[in-house]
Amino acid sequence: MKTIVALPGEGIGIEVVEATCDLMVAAGMPVEILTPAQYDRPGSALPEATRQACREADGVLFGAAGPDTAQVIGWLRWGMDAWAGVRPAKFMSGMQSPLADPDGIDCIILRENSEGMYPGREGDLADIKRVLPDLTDMFGRTLGECGDGKFAVKVVTRAAAERIGRFACELALARKARGYPGKVTCVAKSNVLPISDGLFESTIREIVAGHPELSYDYYHVDDAARRAVRYPKTMDVVVCMNQYGDIMSDIIGEVAGGLGVSASGNYGDDGWAYFESCHGSGPDIAGQGIANPTATILSASMMLEHMGLSSEAARLEAAVEQVFREGKTLCRDQGGTATTKQMADAVLAAYQNQ
Ligand code: ATP
Numbered sequence: 001m002k003t004i005v006a007l008p009g010e011g012i013g014i015e016v017v018e019a020t021c022d023l024m025v026a027a028g029m030p031v032e033i034l035t036p037a038q039y040d041r042p043g044s045a046l047p048e049a050t051r052q053a054c055r056e057a058d059g060v061l062f063g064a065a066g067p068d069t070a071q072v073i074g075w076l077r078w079g080m081d082a083w084a085g086v087r088p089a090k091f092m093s094g095m096q097s098p099l100a101d102p103d104g105i106d107c108i109i110l111r112e113n114s115e116g117m118y119p120g121r122e123g124d125l126a127d128i129k130r131v132l133p134d135l136t137d138m139f140g141r142t143l144g145e146c147g148d149g150k151f152a153v154k155v156v157t158r159a160a161a162e163r164i165g166r167f168a169c170e171l172a173l174a175r176k177a178r179g180y181p182g183k184v185t186c187v188a189k190s191n192v193l194p195i196s197d198g199l200f201e202s203t204i205r206e207i208v209a210g211h212p213e214l215s216y217d218y219y220h221v222d223d224a225a226r227r228a229v230r231y232p233k234t235m236d237v238v239v240c241m242n243q244y245g246d247i248m249s250d251i252i253g254e255v256a257g258g259l260g261v262s263a264s265g266n267y268g269d270d271g272w273a274y275f276e277s278c279h280g281s282g283p284d285i286a287g288q289g290i291a292n293p294t295a296t297i298l299s300a301s302m303m304l305e306h307m308g309l310s311s312e313a314a315r316l317e318a319a320v321e322q323v324f325r326e327g328k329t330l331c332r333d334q335g336g337t338a339t340t341k342q343m344a345d346a347v348l349a350a351y352q353n354q
């Protein structure tokens, strides 16, 4: 028996996690699901007992974060240093893609989760001007010459670029063994930020060069965004700096089928990881029982794979694929009328028939 800690988060997260957990249990998977106290009151941190349960569990499934659960997701991602964000974008026949011919979109956005712009190191410009008055921009203007304002710091370390580069290569090699092209694409903006983004790009390039069986290409983030819409099928493993990965995964997720079907896993050290849908708490549809559970079910499939339950993981994904192919029991965001529970039940029935 493996243990899973399920943290619903809030809004539709509660509904889709419940549907996904019921499905795993009804399917007879060898898992025990714990749903510990999430927090003492909205907005507060996770109680220590819940943190310990998350550290010890074989799998952690989170629903969706909203304003009251920002601290929960903050702890899961940054508290546990889940530095590799894996966001697959895979079109399944029957999904609502905005493209005319989406068949064959099947890539992974790999987001560096730990640094870049997003840890939110910000402050008053006056403070940094005092320390670095002579720091110049590409036009030769010094910080000291700027007016009043705020700043944000973007940090790129070689160590973090190396570890995400190695992760990208392992992913691409594992996929290549299953018939994928074996390509790592790096996304940054090294023409405008040659020192910081440049370090990220050159480090990834060096790491990939250590694997002659993999190919490598690089696109500036604006070009990569355009390509994600125009040529999504040419992408395999796309490794992005934090903020770019946030944006790229939304773009390509939408191109494949939308927020309702976009899953993710966030991996840290020593085999620890947690899994969550890419969407938020859906305040506009929360409480109605109509949220699409697919994003969370596919996140659970990634979690089962991570836990060593590979056949259950593959079977669950195949069941989702069957439900989309048949197209009879889809939620509203995918053009159907099914409720969350009806769609999850259809996946369960397909799972049992695999
Ligand atoms: P939050 O601040 O919690 O992220 P939000 O307003 O950004 O809230 P999201 O959850 O990110 O809302 O969703 C954006 C849009 O996509 C909303 O209209 C929401 O209803 C829709 N959506 C998101 N997830 C799903 C889902 N699983 N099924 C159906 N629609 C969804």
Ligand code: MG
Residues within 6 Å of the ligand: 279, 280, 281
């Ligand atoms: Mg949102």
